[in-house]
Amino acid sequence: xxxxxxxVDSALGRLLVAATGKGICFVSLGEDDPAMEAELRSDYPxxxxxxxxxxxxxxxxxxxxxLRGESDDLALPLDAPGTGFQERVWAGLRSIPFGSTRTYKxxxxxxxxxxxxxRAVGRACATNSVSLVIPCHRxxxxxxxxxxxxxxxERKRLLIEIEKSFPGRAATALIV
DNA sequence: GCCAGAACTCTGG
DNA sequence: CCAGAGTTCTGGC
Numbered sequence: 001x002x003x004x005x006x007x008v009d010s011a012l013g014r015l016l017v018a019a020t021g022k023g024i025c026f027v028s029l030g031e032d033d034p035a036m037e038a039e040l041r042s043d044y045p046x047x048x049x050x051x052x053x054x055x056x057x058x059x060x061x062x063x064x065x066x067l068r069g070e071s072d073d074l075a076l077p078l079d080a081p082g083t084g085f086q087e088r089v090w091a092g093l094r095s096i097p098f099g100s101t102r103t104y105k106x107x108x109x110x111x112x113x114x115x116x117x118x119r120a121v122g123r124a125c126a127t128n129s130v131s132l133v134i135p136c137h138r139x140x141x142x143x144x145x146x147x148x149x150x151x152x153x154e155r156k157r158l159l160i161e162i163e164k165s166f167p168g169r170a171a172t173a174l175i176v
Numbered sequence: 177g178c179c180a181g182a183a184c185t186c187t188g189g
Numbered sequence: 190c191c192a193g194a195g196t197t198c199t200g201g202c
Contacts (some may be wrong), residue, residue, distance in 0.1 A: 083196085083197075085195085085196060086196090086197090103185085103186090104184080104185050104186080105185075105186065105187095108185090108186095108195090113195080114195080115185095115186070115187075115194090116185090116186075116187080116195065117185090117194075117195050117196080118185040118186050118187095118194090118195090119183080119184095119185040119186075119194075119195070119196080120185090120194085120195040120196040120197085121185075121195090121196090122183070122184045122185050123182095123183055123184080123185090123195085123196055123197060124184095124196075124197085125184055126183060126184050126197095127183090127197075127198085136184075139184070140184095141184080141185065141186085142185075142186065142187095143185095143186090146184085147184040147185075148183085148184035149184065150184075153184095156184090
């Protein structure tokens with residue numbers, strides 16, 4: 001698999017976006033470029049990866065607007081392979097409305113899994129390589145806690161804040 | 177290769 | 190508090 005990536009500054013730190021010809025396969029937030037590049041390579045050990053900072057696809061701009069709280073559109077093309085179970089969970093996460101959250105148990109139930117699968121759902125969230133586009137920050141624990149986040153709990157909290165303060169949220173807020 | 181234990185969980189004893 | 194349920198990964202042998 002061949003992929004190109006770029007790293008830019010964002011409202012939440014450095015933002016790395018990698019994509020194949022078909023779609024986005026890796027998105028991460030961090031502080032340290034070499035560490036983020038290493039993370040990308042360890043997720044795709046056999047891929048042919050090169051850096052390309054030229055004005056690539058419009059996806060990076062879309063993610064930056066989202067992080068500034070200016071856009072609620074995360075319907076970007078994905079090309080992130082996972083196991084059958086992982087892809088089911090990721091699809092479930094993407095169906096959570098912007099600005100709201102679900103517990104791991106609710107996500108399991110929505111997918112037709114037994115509630116005892118909550119932990120397996122958490123594991124699938126933990127191993128997703130595409131932050132933001134797969135909104136695993138909308139998953140919380142049943143006791144109200146935030147559980148963990150691969151890119152830092154503080155960022156998870158900020159992402160929820162950004163979504164809550166988005167101007168267009170009034171209609172969905174009433175449903176919750 | 178196989179098995180134990182951990183990981184972004186939750187429930188019931 | 191502890192174990193167990195459903196999935197994947199890692200580390201030890």
